[in-house]
Structure formats: structure tokens, C-alpha cells
Amino acid sequence: MKRIAVTWLFAALVSAALTMPALADETLVLIVSAESKVEQLDSLEVRKLFLGMTVVHNGDRLRPLLNEAEPRLKDVFLQNVVSMTDMTYDRRILRLALQGGRSLPAVYADKAMLINTIAADPTAVSFAWARDVQHDKRIKILRVLWHD
Amino acid sequence: MPNSFSRLSIAFVLLILFSANRASADHEHASNEFEVFVAGEAYHGSGQVRPGDDDTWFDADVVFGLTQHQFRVFGELYITPNEHDLERLQFGYEFVPETVLWLGRFHQPASAWNTEHHHGRYLQTAITRPFIERWEDEEGLIPQHITGALLESRRPVGADGAVQLSGGAGAGPALYSGEYDPIDLIDHNPGRHRLSVTGRVAYLPEYTGASSFGLLYGHDQISTGSPLVISALNSRHVVLSIYGAYVDWNSEPWRVIGANYYVDVALDQQARDESFISGYVQAERQLPYKLTVFGRIEDSARMQESTYVALFDNHDGDIDVALRRNALGLRWDYVRRQALTIEVSHVVSLKQRSDEIRLQWSAVVP
Numbered sequence: 001m002k003r004i005a006v007t008w009l010f011a012a013l014v015s016a017a018l019t020m021p022a023l024a025d026e027t028l029v030l031i032v033s034a035e036s037k038v039e040q041l042d043s044l045e046v047r048k049l050f051l052g053m054t055v056v057h058n059g060d061r062l063r064p065l066l067n068e069a070e071p072r073l074k075d076v077f078l079q080n081v082v083s084m085t086d087m088t089y090d091r092r093i094l095r096l097a098l099q100g101g102r103s104l105p106a107v108y109a110d111k112a113m114l115i116n117t118i119a120a121d122p123t124a125v126s127f128a129w130a131r132d133v134q135h136d137k138r139i140k141i142l143r144v145l146w147h148d
Numbered sequence: 149m150p151n152s153f154s155r156l157s158i159a160f161v162l163l164i165l166f167s168a169n170r171a172s173a174d175h176e177h178a179s180n181e182f183e184v185f186v187a188g189e190a191y192h193g194s195g196q197v198r199p200g201d202d203d204t205w206f207d208a209d210v211v212f213g214l215t216q217h218q219f220r221v222f223g224e225l226y227i228t229p230n231e232h233d234l235e236r237l238q239f240g241y242e243f244v245p246e247t248v249l250w251l252g253r254f255h256q257p258a259s260a261w262n263t264e265h266h267h268g269r270y271l272q273t274a275i276t277r278p279f280i281e282r283w284e285d286e287e288g289l290i291p292q293h294i295t296g297a298l299l300e301s302r303r304p305v306g307a308d309g310a311v312q313l314s315g316g317a318g319a320g321p322a323l324y325s326g327e328y329d330p331i332d333l334i335d336h337n338p339g340r341h342r343l344s345v346t347g348r349v350a351y352l353p354e355y356t357g358a359s360s361f362g363l364l365y366g367h368d369q370i371s372t373g374s375p376l377v378i379s380a381l382n383s384r385h386v387v388l389s390i391y392g393a394y395v396d397w398n399s400e401p402w403r404v405i406g407a408n409y410y411v412d413v414a415l416d417q418q419a420r421d422e423s424f425i426s427g428y429v430q431a432e433r434q435l436p437y438k439l440t441v442f443g444r445i446e447d448s449a450r451m452q453e454s455t456y457v458a459l460f461d462n463h464d465g466d467i468d469v470a471l472r473r474n475a476l477g478l479r480w481d482y483v484r485r486q487a488l489t490i491e492v493s494h495v496v497s498l499k500q501r502s503d504e505i506r507l508q509w510s511a512v513v514p
Contacts, residue, residue, distance in 0.1 A: 044355065044356065047356045048355070048356055051356050053245070053246060053302075053356070054242060054245035054246055055245065056245055061217070084400075085400070087438065087481060088400060090484070090485065091271060092358060094183065094268070094270075094271060094512060095264065095265075095271055097183055097211060097213060098183075098185075098211055098224075098265075098266045098268050098271065099263070099264075099266070100213070100220070100222060100238070100240070100248065100250075100300065102213065102215070103181060103213065103214075103215045104181075
């Protein structure tokens with residue numbers, strides 16, 4: 001009886017371990033190219049960057065890429081990092097564009113294209129689910145922005 | 149259409165297309181260097197022969213911006229059935245992040261409303277802009293376009309805040325009968341454009357936030373050769389000194405924007421100097437289903453006694469100068485980057501009262 005209980009406990013632990021990747025699916029990370037000189041960006045710098053302001057690191061002007069491959073991904077980023085709803089964010093960056101020709105973040109609806117662009121541009125900064133980039137050697141994860 | 153305008157329009161459009169194509173080649177669908185703000189409006193007002201100058205049935209505001217390293221180019225072309233003006237054309241250099249020196253034609257920084265919304269109607273929740281913030285060709289009382297140099301800077305203060313400084317100097321508009329005439333970048337300028345100096349200092353509680361409050365200052369030297377103006381003012385020169393304060397407070401779902409201006413009008417004979425006050429406050433609240441309700445109160449003092457203000461009331465059948473206005477409206481952002489807005493208002497002008505209703509569709513393309 002005790003052996004059966006241990007077996008069930010082991011099975012439950014294995015099952016839990018197998019579900020861990022599902023939790024990792026819900027981890028939002030900040031990413032740059034593996035070639036990028038950027039080692040870290042704090043929360044204020046990330047907000048400035050995605051609100052169209054100038055952020056310079058080691059002489060490079062960073063370029064924000066907005067990941068719209070999944071609606072939930074962008075919503076999580078805006079709510080937890082930029083602290084705005086999608087509608088407010090959109091109006092805000094449009095206003096910045098009117099206030100002085102600031103370049104708005106480039107928008108990507110295709111995940112593979114976004115990752116390829118990040119990999120090729122050492123000044124590009126974006127965000128993605130950890131599961132989509134953690135095994136890609138061309139991409140450097142700067143930090144976790146949010147997790148479930 | 150003058151040839152110079154045609155050539156410049158074509159060059160501008162090519163520049164825009166080149167920019168958009170280049171952006172598309174670099175990125176999947178970049179919308180970052182080219183935007184068009186469009187709007188259509190239906191209007192009815194009691195006691196008026198025709199809609200106001202701010203009430204065209206259609207307008208398009210084409211905005212183009214290009215950033216290359218520390219250099220920036222920015223343009224804004226405003227098109228209505230009655231006009232097509234290159235409202236802004238600025239060439240900038242960013243010395244350090246968030247400090248830019250611009251050369252060209254720009255919107256003077258001492259306007260609380262126009263530096264936020266410019267000509268893009270989609271971005272302002274209400275359909276109308278306050279009367280005191282009107283553009284020159286809408287019988288605006290305060291010069292809004294300067295051609296010269298503009299310095300803008302945002303510097304961090306304390307743990308989270310920032311101070312925003314903007315100062316502009318250059319040639320301001322000339323005064324003709326009934327309206328100001330700023331320097332035209334694509335047509336001839338008969339002259340009489342004199343010095344305009346304007347500025348603002350603002351505090352932002354959050355560096356990246358949308359809330360700010362601050363002080364505004366403007367000094368405009370104005371000459372006129374118009375016999376009508378000289379006769380009315382008994383003066384060939386006017387010096388406007390504008391002192392203002394504003395607040396733009398954003399805390400979702402609320403937004404409050406308000407400003408108050410004291411305008412001193414100095415004439416050749418100092419004994420006849422005049423002054424007036426005009427201000428407004430607008431409150432907005434977001435509601436469920438992407439609805440936003442808004443209300444605005446505009447008020448003034450001593451405007452009805454001012455000969456300077458009376459110059460702008462040109463008896464063309466619409467309301468050019470309002471002493472007071474109460475407006476209430478509802479905006480519905482029914483899909484991404486498109487909105488429907490209804491606004492009702494009661495206006496007290498120099499000579500009459502009017503009830504108005506407006507319905508507007510506004511959008512941004514792409």
C-alpha cells in the first residue's frame with residue numbers, strides 16, 4: 001500500500017514537472033540580439049523606449065519592435081510594463097508622432113520575422129514569450145518582464 | 149494652384165512614399181514614419197448662416213517624420229476642401245536624448261491645447277477646440293505658427309519626475325483684416341512678419357507619463373498695413389504679451405485639461421492698451437464599450453470691450469469669437485483607430501447666442 005502511495009506521489013511529481021513548460025509559456029521576456037552590446041535595461045528605459053523616446057546604450061540608439069504576434073502577448077506587455085490599455089497606448093504614441101516626428105515602434109505580426117529582425121539588428125529591442133526564444137542562440141534574454 | 153505649391157506638394161508626397169516604402173522594406177508593416185489623420189463632420193447651429201471656419205466637412209492631416217541618427221525631419225500638411233497648408237516643416241538635431249533644436253515652421257509652445265493635439269482631430273476627444281486655441285485662419289486671437297528656431301528638452305527631476313522646457317523664437321504672423329497670416333512656406337509672403345518669442349516650462353510627475361502642468365509665455369510683435377486694422381486700433385503696431393498656466397492631468401479613466409491665458413494688448417498709444425482673459429477646462433471619462441464622455445466650459449473676461457478682439461469678428465455669418473461656451477459630448481472608439489463623436493454646445497459670441505450640434509467621424513490611416 002505504501003509502495004502504491006509512493007508511486008502515485010512520484011507520478012504526481014512527474015506530472016507537475018511536465019506541466020512546468022506550460023508555466024514557462026506564460027513568461028514574458030525582454031529580448032535583444034545575441035550580438036547586442038546591451039546587457040540590461042531598467043523598467044523606465046523600457047517604458048521610454050516603447051513610448052517613442054530616445055534611449056541610447058553604448059552610443060547606440062535603441063530601436064523598439066512591437067510584438068503583435070498574439071493579442072494576449074501585447075496586452076500583457078502594455079498592462080504590466082507600460083501600464084496602459086491598448087487604446088491609450090495607441091493614442092499616446094500617435095500623439096508623440098505628431099509632437100515631433102518621433103518614429104513609432106515598428107509593428108510585427110509574424111513571430112518568426114520579428115525574431116529574425118531582432119537577431120540581425122544589434123540595436124533592436126523587443127519582447128516575447130520565453131518559450132519562443134529561450135533556445136534560439138541568436139537571441140539574448142535580458143530579463144523576465146512578467147510571469148503568470 | 150501656384151507652380152511652387154505643385155512642385156513642393158509632389159516632392160512632399162514622394163518623400164512620404166519613399167519613406168513608407170523604405171519602412172515597409174525594412175519591417176513587416178511599419179507605421180512609424182507616416183500617418184494620415186482624417187475626419188468628416190456634420191454641423192448644425194442656430195442663428196448662423198454658415199458653419200464656422202473650424203467646421204469643414206472633411207479634413208486630412210498628413211504627418212511625416214524621419215529620424216536618422218540624431219537628425220530629424222518632420223512635416224505636417226493639412227488639407228480641407230478650402231485650404232492646403234504646410235502647417236509645419238521642421239528640421240531637428242537631438243544634441244542629447246530628449247533635447248532637440250528645431251529649425252523651420254512650428255506650433256508655438258505656449259498653447260496648452262495645440263501642442264498636444266496639433267491638427268489631428270482623432271487625437272482630441274472633443275470635436276471642437278477651445279476658441280482661444282483656434283488657428284490663425286479660423287480667426288484665432290493668438291499667433292500659433294512661428295518660423296524660426298525651437299528648442300525642446302525634457303530632463304529628469306527627482307526619482308520619477310521631469311521638467312519640460314520649450315522655447316521658440318522667430319518670425320510670427322502678420323495681421324490683416326480679420327485674421328493673422330503666418331509665414332507661408334509654399335507661397336509668397338508680403339512681409340510685415342515680426343519677432344515672436346514663446347515658451348513653456350512644465351513639470352511632469354512621471355517622466356514617461358502623460359500628465360503635466362506648467363506656465364506659458366508669449367511675446368508677439370505685430371505690424372499691420374491694413375487700413376481697416378489701423379483704423380480700428382488707431383495703431384500700426386501691436387505687442388501681445390501672453391501669460392498662461394495649464395494643467396493636463398491623466399489618470400485612467402479620467403483626464404482633465406485646462407488652461408487660462410491673460411493677454412495684454414499694447415498699442416502705439418499706451419493710454420489705449422487693453423487686456424483680456426480667456427480660459428477653459430475640459431473633463432473626460434472613459435466608460436465601458438470604448439465610450440468616452442466629455443464636457444468643457446470656456447469663459448472669458450473683458451473680451452467684449454476689446455477693440456483688438458473685435459477685429460477678428462468679420463461678420464461672415466459664422467461665430468468667430470466666443471465669450472463663453474459650454475460643450476458636452478460622447479465619443480465612441482468603435483474600432484481600432486476610428487471614432488464617432490457627437491458634441492452639443494451653447495455659445496455666447498460677441499453678438500449672438502447659438503446652440504450647436506456636431507457629429508464627427510475621425511480616423512488614422514494606416
